[in-house]
Amino acid sequence: QVHLVESGGGLVQPGASLRLSCVPFGLIVSDLEVAWFRQAPGEQREFVAAVRWNGVDTYYDDSIKDRFGISKNNAKNVVSLQMSELTPDDTAIYYCAAKKDYGGPRNSDEYDYWGQGTQVTVSS
16 A cells, blocks of 8 residues: 655754655655645645655745755655754644656645655744
């Protein structure tokens, strides 16, 4: 059965870093376009970052592009989101999403597979 599993979330202080991982089961990362979205309490789900199937083309929301980095490791079949200089505004559930078809990387409706999410809490 195809599913995505996220890990790496946790409670950190402002200014800290975290590395989230997304592992697709039943899928191969090199065949996928993968994105991270997040949803804060009481807010809509929003786009964070995406990486094309080639692992080279990446996209970021303007609010995080200087602090977050998305990457693919085809050998390990994992997509990572490296987050630095975290602030309380980054507190949210972070979701990994994947699709096989080329399309708009920022549109959540285009993604076919979703993980259950991992909680990131930034608080002093």
